[in-house]
Amino acid sequence: MELQIDGLNKHYRSVHAVRDFTLELGTGILGLLGPNGAGKSTLMRMLATVTKPSSGTIRLDGVNAVTSPDALRRTLGYLPQDFGIYPHLSATEFLEYIGALKGVPRRALRPRIEHLLEVLNLSDVRSRALGGFSGGMRQRVGIAQALLNDPRLLIVDEPTAGLDPEERLRLRTLLAEMATDRIIIFSTHICSDVESIATRVAIVDHGMLLADEVPARLAPGSVSLEDAYLRIVAGARKAAA
Numbered sequence: 001m002e003l004q005i006d007g008l009n010k011h012y013r014s015v016h017a018v019r020d021f022t023l024e025l026g027t028g029i030l031g032l033l034g035p036n037g038a039g040k041s042t043l044m045r046m047l048a049t050v051t052k053p054s055s056g057t058i059r060l061d062g063v064n065a066v067t068s069p070d071a072l073r074r075t076l077g078y079l080p081q082d083f084g085i086y087p088h089l090s091a092t093e094f095l096e097y098i099g100a101l102k103g104v105p106r107r108a109l110r111p112r113i114e115h116l117l118e119v120l121n122l123s124d125v126r127s128r129a130l131g132g133f134s135g136g137m138r139q140r141v142g143i144a145q146a147l148l149n150d151p152r153l154l155i156v157d158e159p160t161a162g163l164d165p166e167e168r169l170r171l172r173t174l175l176a177e178m179a180t181d182r183i184i185i186f187s188t189h190i191c192s193d194v195e196s197i198a199t200r201v202a203i204v205d206h207g208m209l210l211a212d213e214v215p216a217r218l219a220p221g222s223v224s225l226e227d228a229y230l231r232i233v234a235g236a237r238k239a240a241a
Helices: 040-047 070-074 091-102 106-119 135-147 165-181 191-197 225-240
Strands: 003-012 015-025 028-033 055-060 076-079 153-157 183-187 200-205 208-213
Touching (some): 003 040, 028 040, 028 191, 040 153, 070 076, 091 135, 191 225
Antiparallel strands (some): 003 055, 200 208
């Protein structure tokens, strides 16, 4: 499986949100790091075919997802940063609804929901209305809906936001187990989450790709990934000043 991003740009009136972004990905986890407003969410929305690029191409196994998005959508799992819920539905009802929208076969859907509720520690609240869920519980439901169709391409924007340390560890373990035969793009501001599971790290600022490397090369020896990340961003901003 291969995802090719070539010369991707996105303009919003006077804002150039993503600039000439080029990257090739195979199976594994890409940790996407960048300050607030760096263009990460815009990039992920384009990769998820939610937002159309101003220019450039996205190809999944050679198929242009900009002009022919359906092939990518069939194998996509996506958790946006602003994930919404239906507060009067239970967790099970909501996942059944999303599964139907995604075209998951009815016979396979219920076992898949039961499995995800268990691994995401939601089994005990499966019948409770989502409106009464905490932020962290809602986030776990969001992760579950992204995984319903067993996606080959998984894009998750700030998935650990609102999770306690135990749940963050649970999610990192799940993603690491899944990454052997699929592409996972994982955006976060928490460097330790990226450092623990990412096979590659991409650093973004002002919509530009500043670095793309395996974590050990970005942060060799006693240098932490966070220190390396801050140094790279500061250096790019100084050069652009």
